[in-house]
Amino acid sequence: MTRVPALMIQGTGSNVGKSLIVAGLARALVRRGMRVMPFKPQNMSNNAAVTDDGGEIGRAQALQARAARVAPTVHMNPVLLKPESETGAQVIVQGTRVATLKARDYGRRKADLLPKVLDSFRRIEGLADIVLVEGAGSPAEINLRAGDIANMGFASAADLPVVLVGDIDRGGVIASLVGTHCVLEECERDRIKAFIINCFRGDISLFSEGVVEIERRTGWRSLGTVPWFAQAAHLPAEDVLGLAEGRGSGPSGQPVKVIVPVVGRIANFDDLDPLRMEPGVDLRLVQAGEALPGDADLVLLPGSKSTIADLAFFRAQGWDIDLAAHRRRGGTVLGLCGGYQMLGRTIADPDGLEGKPDTVAGLGLLEVETVLRDDKTLSITHGRHIATGTPVSGYEIHLGRTRGADCARPMMEIDGRMDGAVSADGLVMGSYMHGLFGSDAFRAGFLKSLGGVSGVAYETRVEAALEALADHLESALDMEALLAIARAR
CATH class of the missing domain: 3.40.50.300 (P-loop containing nucleotide triphosphate hydrolases)
Structure with missing residues (x-):
């Protein structure tokens, strides 16, 4: 055959x-x-x-x-x-x-x-x-x-x-x-x-x-x-080492400064890809040993593969102190998935999914508590951002459930259910949805709330890059020889 x-x-x-x-x-x-x-x-x-x-x-x-x-x-x-x-x-x-x-x-x-x-x-x-x-x-x-x-x-x-x-x-x-x-x-x-x-x-x-x-x-x-x-x-970076910082400037010449602390087990950081492409966003990745800048418009806590360990890593850098100062200055904070869990009052791991069974104090910026459980959530999701009504699409991939008073102010409606939490003053928020910044309308509305302007059609740009990559390889490689190798298998 x-x-x-x-x-x-x-x-x-x-x-x-x-x-x-x-x-x-x-x-x-x-x-x-x-x-x-x-x-x-x-x-x-x-x-x-x-x-x-x-x-x-x-x-x-x-x-x-x-x-x-x-x-x-x-x-x-x-x-x-x-x-x-x-x-x-x-x-x-x-x-x-x-x-x-x-x-x-x-x-x-x-x-x-x-x-x-x-x-x-x-x-x-x-x-x-x-x-x-x-x-x-x-x-x-x-x-x-x-x-x-x-x-x-x-x-x-x-x-x-x-x-x-x-x-x-x-x-x-x-x-x-x-x-x-x-x-x-x-x-x-x-x-x-x-x-x-x-x-x-x-x-x-x-x-x-x-x-x-x-x-x-x-x-x-x-x-x-x-x-x-x-x-x-x-194109989306597969490895965190491939992430490029974006230092654009908006029409006013003053970009929205987004700060991302790079935790040890950062996960699903494709959330950052649309932001780094925005000409009106100055995306800065803060590495271990560096302080979170004091002039940030937004501090974004990304996903984590080991939330409790990364929370300890976060504190070891002194970022909890920097984040509290940012919050006192009236800065906005967004946590996604593991970052959302870190923003709450406690994270409990009764079954030892991430190590020994333990309950640890969170950063305390949201009135929520998280319990890690073995029933992993994996789903492609669609919904809307409640504050702006804009449509969003993305995915969920996480262990754990989060409950608490601030969940009465959800950030998202996802497939007919409420998701996430927002603080009483609206400046601290979290969600389990990854990929939401890939939705152009949401990203534009979110940047507008920070005083910025969106200038990118993200999905269109990714498609254009794939087409250009195909052209690039067609012109550089002997495609007929490559196909002959595959066919001679």
């Missing part, structure tokens, strides 16, 4: 552009009339997306699904690891949380997940004319090769050809590609059919000898050198 064409994009390391290359290829091939499905066997990210079939996957795979013009499904990313501490992570399998494991324990058990991963791949394969698979990290991490399901282990199990991506902007791209060739087993080297140089700045012809040398030393062919793509900043 003829198998569906498929291709695995692996990288010489993390953050070399694998996710965006898969997204750009997906849109380029869809425009050629192909049914494209993205797939990533294992991802590690606290930036998750809720799928139509009621589970969660890495947000990068949701963007790739959008690029391919298909609905995201849990089978596009069957294993998602969501770090909860320096050594442990929540394990999501086919959209559902199955365990929290230390890294060493997961290392012992990951091979047991291969049947589930292959099951998801077969389901995806059955819906596609071509499957674009993304690796994780690098196949050169040979210390992690035993039981691997993320790179060569999966490529071998599914019998996939591989294209290797190296990022020249990071430096050492020749050594990265040639070094990967050196440390792989011969059968794994043979699986790699070609390579791509990504993120080149300047005159590409100046690297032509470098390409020849890589080809000579590895025996792999070049599919092309991809120039730097500035519009990548218009």
Whole structure:
């Protein structure tokens, strides 16, 4: 039986552009009339997306699904690891949380997940004319090769050809590609059919000898050198390290200053993407050891994968003192999901979901209390912002329920129910809805309440960036050679 064409994009390391290359290829091939499905066997990210079939996957795979013009499904990313501490992570399998494991324990058990991963791949394969698979990290991490399901282990199990991506902007791209060739087993080297140089700045012809040398030393062919793509900043960042600060200015020349304290387990920070694109917003990410600026218009507390631990982290930076001062000055505070929970009077974890059972004091800016429970909420949501009546769309992904006096003043109406809380003076608010700033009308109304003006049609800009990315790859890569590799599987 003829198998569906498929291709695995692996990288010489993390953050070399694998996710965006898969997204750009997906849109380029869809425009050629192909049914494209993205797939990533294992991802590690606290930036998750809720799928139509009621589970969660890495947000990068949701963007790739959008690029391919298909609905995201849990089978596009069957294993998602969501770090909860320096050594442990929540394990999501086919959209559902199955365990929290230390890294060493997961290392012992990951091979047991291969049947589930292959099951998801077969389901995806059955819906596609071509499957674009993304690796994780690098196949050169040979210390992690035993039981691997993320790179060569999966490529071998599914019998996939591989294209290797190296990022020249990071430096050492020749050594990265040639070094990967050196440390792989011969059968794994043979699986790699070609390579791509990504993120080149300047005159590409100046690297032509470098390409020849890589080809000579590895025996792999070049599919092309991809120039730097500035519009990548218009696409959602998968990793917090990829978040760009926005320092625009509105029509008055005075931007709305939005301050975001970056907690240790920040999660679902795609809430920030529409704000950082706004020309009238000055978005500042405050790192550990820095004070929250005293001239903020809004302090936004983002989502968290470990709310109690991140609340302790927040206090350790002295941010609780800075936030209280901001509040006394009449500043606005918004908490989303875990940030909303932190704003309340207490957070209780009676079942020890985030560590040992405990109840801790919150920041006390909202008259609410949160109890963490094991019944995780995962849903795509639609509703309205009560203060302005503007429509909102987004998603919920959280443990716990929040109750209290300030819930009598909800922030949102979501699918016919009330959500969130607002303080009596209207300056402190919280909601469980992620993604609400992606709704242009809400974002415009919210910025107006802070004295600002919205100048971005967010969804339109994301679509334009995906189209431009597809054009960019079409012009830089030998697409026919790439398709031939996928078809020769």
